[in-house]
């Protein structure tokens with residue numbers, strides 16, 4: 053079930069849209085520093101997740117795809133097509149889902165103090181129980197204790213009190229439902245699907261999603277730009293408002309410049325192509341392109357990679373297996389050799405290649421699979437297995 057979200061919108065609606073998605077227990081006021089600083093250059097849309105701030109609350113467990121669905125509904129209502137997504141923690145999980153499953157709606161992605169999996173899951177289930185029994189207010193001090201470094205909290209008790217009040221105002225159902233969304237969320241397999249230019253920012257003293265967790269997240273996303281800000285705890289966008297805003301602003305500007313020179317579809321496709329085939333192969337193909345072949349390069353980048361490989365219905369691993377089987381069956385040795393090598397470089401187990409080629413032998417003929425085994429053997433030797 054979709055829920056109508058409260059939001060505020062600032063800046064120029066004709067400028068690129070920036071969508072701000074906050075943490076568990078926050079409302080859109082947590083983005084005040086970024087709203088003020090980004091609205092002169094952007095169309096800034098700051099959102100309250102369901103059950104948070106002024107958005108409607110729903111009882112029961114939420115899921116990250118549902119929270120993302122709420123956001124997509126809001127963007128559709130506003131007539132906003134693609135956005136620069138900026139998400140912190142829970143908002144970052146929603147951002148990851150949008151970038152992996154609706155890549156055409158995400159012009160760039162900024163992930164702050166978040167994770168691809170929030171472990172241990174049981175802590176979120178326990179926290180949901182506590183909140184439903186005793187109210188969010190009962191844990192608000194403890195939560196905000198992780199949002200700012202001890203130094204900042206000591207220097208600015210009023211800031212702490214404002215944020216404790218923000219957490220306490222979150223509905224019990226909204227907080228508990230979102231805890232359950234975090235418990236179930238596991239975006240690790242989706243990271244390789246993310247093709248939006250991605251900026252990842254950690255707080256050096258964040259106890260909830262520490263820099264090591266953020267580094268792993270950044271390493272899972274092709275070409276992600278990773279920064280650790282010190283000092284900074286879980287709400288690094290508040291403690292390091294100036295640096296965070298400057299990084300986001302530069303990231304958005306860079307992503308927009310890329311978009312000026314390439315159509316969005318080619319850009320999405322190019323990132324997908326690089327994440328599946330590897331930079332070395334794509335760089336080689338692009339450097340060999342001529343005025344005669346460039347239209348074909350753009351065509352396959354836009355269609356095969358931007359339209360089909362980017363579709364959310366099948367994961368990349370399944371698409372690789374299908375591609376290997378089809379290329380074996382039709383006997384296209386050149387493409388098959390390329391996909392075997394790309395699959396091995398991406399970590400596919402050679403035992404899976406054996407199964408694909410045996411399976412194809414049954415349905416499409418022994419000679420083609422015989423050739424596939426020979427290509428696989430050579431690729432394994434060349435790649436040093």
Ligand SMILES: O=C(O)CCC(=O)CC(=O)O
Pocket residue numbers: 074075076077140141142143195198234260261286
């Ligand atoms: O309250 C915490 O311990 C951190 C909460 C968290 O990681 C999820 C969020 O802030 O959205």
